[in-house]
């Protein structure tokens with residue numbers, strides 16, 4: 001058995017683009033189509049694991065087109081197991097709009113009124129393409145899918161094959177082989193304070209389910225590992241300075257999983273590759289392999305095409321600017 005891990009595909013349907021959107025806005029779709037078609041053709045592996053941010057804007061049109069690509073891979077005889085993440089349910093906007101989006105997202109954006117024309121000031125868009133009127137720049141405002149919808153929409157890519165699931169957290173476990181089990185842990189939906197550094201990425205109920213599943217794997221003599229969207233080991237120190245949801249991915253969660261008996265995690269989100277290790281106080285080791293984003297292949301898209309070295313440089317500048325000394 002061989003498997004491939006890909007992440008952060010950020011598929012964007014052409015139907016989400018507004019008039020005048022730059023040609024490179026279509027690259028996300030083109031890259032995805034090319035990659036998925038080659039995944040369908042290859043026999044280098046028999047399973048594909050995708051660790052979230054499947055679509056760019058979470059709109060249903062993108063999800064439905066993306067599912068067609070996944071079906072092509074599945075029809076070639078491969079298993080496809082996916083996780084959804086923040087971009088899959090958070091907010092919808094066209095490419096041109098996204099460039100200047102002035103609003104920061106919140107914990108449950110599908111309940112917000114951003115999609116209501118009466119509550120959104122289009123004039124606040126800062127990067128509209130030249131020569132277009134305000135009206136021409138406004139893409140159709142589309143509500144993103146909800147987590148519940150995604151759980152149903154993607155059922156055929158993991159959930160239906162799972163021998164165990166924890167539905168409240170949209171997580172499940174599949175057997176890649178009789179003795180190789182994979183936990184697909186959705187760490188995006190939890191009813192906890194996102195700004196609290198001590199908040200776990202998974203609900204207490206989910207952690208209990210993980211513990212039970214690991215115990216079951218041990219009893220069966222199976223190796224068990226996990227996939228999740230956000231890295232558990234910060235790939236660069238600045239990662240800890242990020243927004244609320246990032247602050248949740250702290251080393252203690254990695255320690256917790258290591259102590260539960262999970263030695264290996266594949267994650268995504270940062271769009272660059274990294275391998276990090278965490279050792280718990282009890283001496284248990286967890287290895288976190290962060291998978292680069294497919295969207296990073298898009299050269300012109302600097303917003304999502306960053307490289308680990310450029311993040312490290314920016315981080316260094318930040319610390320110097322803050323008056324930190326190098327020694």
Ligand SMILES: [Fe+2]
Pocket residue numbers: 008010053087269270271293
């Ligand atoms: Fe992403």
Ligand SMILES: [Fe+2]
Pocket residue numbers: 053085086087229268269270
């Ligand atoms: Fe992400």
